[in-house]
Amino acid sequence: MKALKCRECGREYPLAATHVCEFDFGPLEVVYDYALIKRALSRSAIESRPETMWRYRELLPVADDPTVGVEVGFTPLIKADRLAKALGVRELWVKNDAVNYPTLSFKDRVVSVALSRARELGFKTVACASTGNLANSVAANAASAGLKAYVFIPADLEQGKILNSLVYGAQVVGIRGHYDEVNRLCAEIAGKYGWAFVNVNMRPYYAEGSKSMGFEIVEQLGWQIPQHTVVPMASGSLLTKVHKSYQEIAKLGLADETPWHVHGAQATGCNPISAAQKAGLDFFKPVKPNTIAKSLAIGTPADGFYALKVMKESNAHAEDVTDDEIREGICLLAEHEGIFAETAGGVTTAVAKKLIASGRIPTKDSVVLCITGNGLKTLDAVAGHCGQPREIKPSLREFECMLSADEKAAVSA
Amino acid sequence: MPTKVRIPTPLRKLTNNEELVEVAASTVGDAITELQTRYPGIKERLIDEAGEVRRFVNVYVNEEDIRFLQNQGTPIKDGDEISIIPAIAGG
Numbered sequence: 001m002k003a004l005k006c007r008e009c010g011r012e013y014p015l016a017a018t019h020v021c022e023f024d025f026g027p028l029e030v031v032y033d034y035a036l037i038k039r040a041l042s043r044s045a046i047e048s049r050p051e052t053m054w055r056y057r058e059l060l061p062v063a064d065d066p067t068v069g070v071e072v073g074f075t076p077l078i079k080a081d082r083l084a085k086a087l088g089v090r091e092l093w094v095k096n097d098a099v100n101y102p103t104l105s106f107k108d109r110v111v112s113v114a115l116s117r118a119r120e121l122g123f124k125t126v127a128c129a130s131t132g133n134l135a136n137s138v139a140a141n142a143a144s145a146g147l148k149a150y151v152f153i154p155a156d157l158e159q160g161k162i163l164n165s166l167v168y169g170a171q172v173v174g175i176r177g178h179y180d181e182v183n184r185l186c187a188e189i190a191g192k193y194g195w196a197f198v199n200v201n202m203r204p205y206y207a208e209g210s211k212s213m214g215f216e217i218v219e220q221l222g223w224q225i226p227q228h229t230v231v232p233m234a235s236g237s238l239l240t241k242v243h244k245s246y247q248e249i250a251k252l253g254l255a256d257e258t259p260w261h262v263h264g265a266q267a268t269g270c271n272p273i274s275a276a277q278k279a280g281l282d283f284f285k286p287v288k289p290n291t292i293a294k295s296l297a298i299g300t301p302a303d304g305f306y307a308l309k310v311m312k313e314s315n316a317h318a319e320d321v322t323d324d325e326i327r328e329g330i331c332l333l334a335e336h337e338g339i340f341a342e343t344a345g346g347v348t349t350a351v352a353k354k355l356i357a358s359g360r361i362p363t364k365d366s367v368v369l370c371i372t373g374n375g376l377k378t379l380d381a382v383a384g385h386c387g388q389p390r391e392i393k394p395s396l397r398e399f400e401c402m403l404s405a406d407e408k409a410a411v412s413a
Numbered sequence: 414m415p416t417k418v419r420i421p422t423p424l425r426k427l428t429n430n431e432e433l434v435e436v437a438a439s440t441v442g443d444a445i446t447e448l449q450t451r452y453p454g455i456k457e458r459l460i461d462e463a464g465e466v467r468r469f470v471n472v473y474v475n476e477e478d479i480r481f482l483q484n485q486g487t488p489i490k491d492g493d494e495i496s497i498i499p500a501i502a503g504g
Contacts, residue, residue, distance in 0.1 A: 019499070019501060021423070022423040025469035025499050182503075184498055186502065190502075191421060197502075199502060200503070203501065286480050286481070300500070302502055303504060
């Protein structure tokens, strides 16, 4: 890490807890010394390290060894042959952050970086504005690090996501409003209190953690950058950071610079970025979210502008899907690969299906789906949509009656 | 009762560290013009060369984003509160 730098005007700032340029409000980004990193980082050096996201430590913004979330990452990359066949594409992989440690979403990556850095800067209280997964991760990782946590969420979140923050002893504040309103309030609170808000004043560090998902994909593919990656978009940050991870991998010579496309997935009920991409615009119009994919329900996406730019640069597409398509996506992934993703995973799977069907992802190509969260946290979204268990008495005769009825139904069908 | 404007941290050097300032204006655009006469230099930080609110600045009147209202033409009245907030946050 050398400095923070404004993405718009290039002004540099010290490596403190600050996220916007004083002159044009542009986002600040961490600057690295790539020449130095290139000398230290090779495939063999990385492969010799523990299987966590921290094996790419030189490319993550902490000054010393990480102290929070040292076990996070290196989730499975699954070759999904059955789903590939169902979607009609030659090769398909699932990067499964639904089993990330410790809170079952990709947010453990960004929180691990943000809280390690917050400790380096001397903070004792951490906070976030969240649609659920981030709150869970901040709450859990703060608990294990002995930091005080305030998490701010829309009050109408899924029960699973609320309990998953409360259980760690975090101060959970439900805001009567949608995420964009939570976010606005948090920007005001962050300006007033000296806390480390992971996605406000710590955002330059926090956001970089997402790159580890891309680094792992490349390494797990045998040091190859995938042709197509489908990424869910809320703020759009993950999409921009996956793209950046591929750029860094190529720049450091860790893999060949083969062409890649990073496609963006949204819910139709909250599609400011995909609507702009499909209309060929380089700016988005804010929307009021209304979708079951609550973790993606950001109507004013902070990185929307940059996500559009990255999709343009990588010759990629965006698409959005309805609530019914999201549920169908969840079931497709579950029934073909045995992976139960949350609603955002349903969005990603359903969007991949659409992009393949429309030919925007050619059937002869290879695709990676980024699954970012676990279905057990959004049970409300699928309850009543994937059948009911059948009840029988503890009697062999009843069971056999049921089976033979099933067989008859199968024959007549 | 005039309209209150909440000044974000990056702009407080221009307002002598004032967090809350009062203006008497009839629209958001007029309020920004009045801010400029009192705190020279503040307008160019909020408004781009084309006269639009900068891409990374969000402006709210009573908690509502002015892009859902009438942008800089959004009327304001006594007792309203304008918040100027950096757009880069969250997610």
